[in-house]
Amino acid sequence: MMTVQSPKPPLIRVNAVIFIGFPILAAILLPMWGVYAGFTTAQWVWAVIFLYLNGLSITGGYHRLWSHKAYDAHWTVRLWFALWGAGALQNSILIWAADHRRHHRHVDDNEADPYSAGRGLWFSHMGWMLREYATHPEDFSNAQDLMRDPIVMWQHKHYVALTTFMNLGMPILLGLALGDVIGTVLLVGLLRLVVNHHVTFFINSLAHFWGTRPYTEENSARDNGFLAFLTYGEGYHNYHHIFQKDYRNGIRWYQWDPTKWMIAGLEKLGLASSLQRVPDFRIQRALLDMQFKRAQDLAAGHGEPALLAILEREYQIFTESVNQWTQLQSARYERHREQLGDAMVERYQQLQERWEQATLRGQFRELEFSLRVQRKRLQMLVNQWQLQPLSAG
Structure with a gap:
């Protein structure tokens, strides 16, 4: 027809x-x-x-x-x-x-x-x-x-x-x-x-x-x-x-x-x-997500349970970092909301806020750095595995 x-x-x-x-x-x-x-x-x-x-x-x-x-x-x-x-x-x-x-x-x-x-x-x-x-x-x-x-x-x-x-x-x-x-x-x-x-x-x-x-x-x-x-x-x-x-x-x-x-x-x-910049942590997270996906596909496709177990541990570390970052974001939002609600704060409170904000920024930087390190570690792991002969079976 x-x-x-x-x-x-x-x-x-x-x-x-x-x-x-x-x-x-x-x-x-x-x-x-x-x-x-x-x-x-x-x-x-x-x-x-x-x-x-x-x-x-x-x-x-x-x-x-x-x-x-x-x-x-x-x-x-x-x-x-x-x-x-x-x-x-x-x-x-x-x-x-x-x-x-x-x-x-x-x-x-x-x-x-x-x-x-x-x-x-x-x-x-x-x-x-x-x-x-x-x-x-x-x-x-x-x-x-x-x-x-x-x-x-x-x-x-x-x-x-x-x-x-x-x-x-x-x-x-x-x-x-x-x-x-x-x-x-x-x-x-x-x-x-x-x-x-x-x-x-x-x-x-x-x-x-x-x-x-x-x-x-x-x-x-x-x-x-x-x-x-x-x-x-x-x-x-x-x-x-x-x-x-x-x-x-x-x-x-x-x-x-x-x-x-x-x-x-x-x-x-x-x-x-008002230039919009995506936080580096979110960028690293997206890159790591893709690396995990490709590494897991590679390991599963060749039947490598040892590599899959290592990837699972690495993903656990990754998930913990993401959760910490989410908690820090919530803390920063709450602190900012409090500042907007009470503009007439004392000088010592302002100094305390600055110190706490600096502490939060430091924690954000540490998390961003940890994701960069994990990305490199994951890439090295995959590269090393690719150089090894395939397991029997």
Whole structure:
């Protein structure tokens, strides 16, 4: 019996022109103009500057500021992100953030995630934007907070005018200043836009297929240092999907995350505040959880009862550390609540509170250190076991 395939949703013609037509135009027109007139160093430099202004406005503004509330920003910064984010031609803040929150809530759910990786690399990269799929309706019920933001709503209302000016008007003005309007529009306008699109789309597609999963296997998101280099730090996607409120994606000092550095710089200038950082203990806990899972799977798969017994003891130590951390968190919360309830305390009480808080901080650091040590011990245990011959049976 033949199965009847359901018809494809209607094509969104404007999106097809932008996401398919523009790259074709770039591939044809840029080489032609390059041979005919050439491009100056200044034009290339400005193309990179515009690329970063657009990209950082998406990652630092659309994504970490508005979608995840990972920090607060001064209105001038929010306005700057709204303007250059419009220049990225990826829709308004409101639509972008609502879709992205839906993605995090329903990640890999083919029926609810707007750009589910479960539907394939092409679909998650840009196929989801080419047709009127039911997975991305214009529903802002998850973005009521953004609808109360005057800058977000101003940009949403005037988005077409803003994106037209930023993508056509700005390159024309720059071209007049540089003495080559056509070349500047092609390089700073067209090529920059195409590159910026696919750099962002890599996070929805490649970052769910290519890389490692050190923090969680509950979803398809991967960490990938190479993608982080291309995407202004967004490539540490496995970390981001488990700790989406953190203003950082690359949490190590050596991990490439210019968005994180920009936000930290804005804080030092007094233009950003309330930067959200996941406690190191929770990060170590997630890493250890994954190590235990993989070590136990490895031991069980090869029938190694001795290793399983050692892992069970290690997991007991891990559970005790987690319980201690939870108790400390409760103690810190209660102390903070008491402080809020009685602001008029004596000087000696304030000193006592400081000492007790310092004691709590010390205990937190000890627990964080103990998890790091246990992670290394567990890794050494697995490495040593892998070097040994398999037991008989």
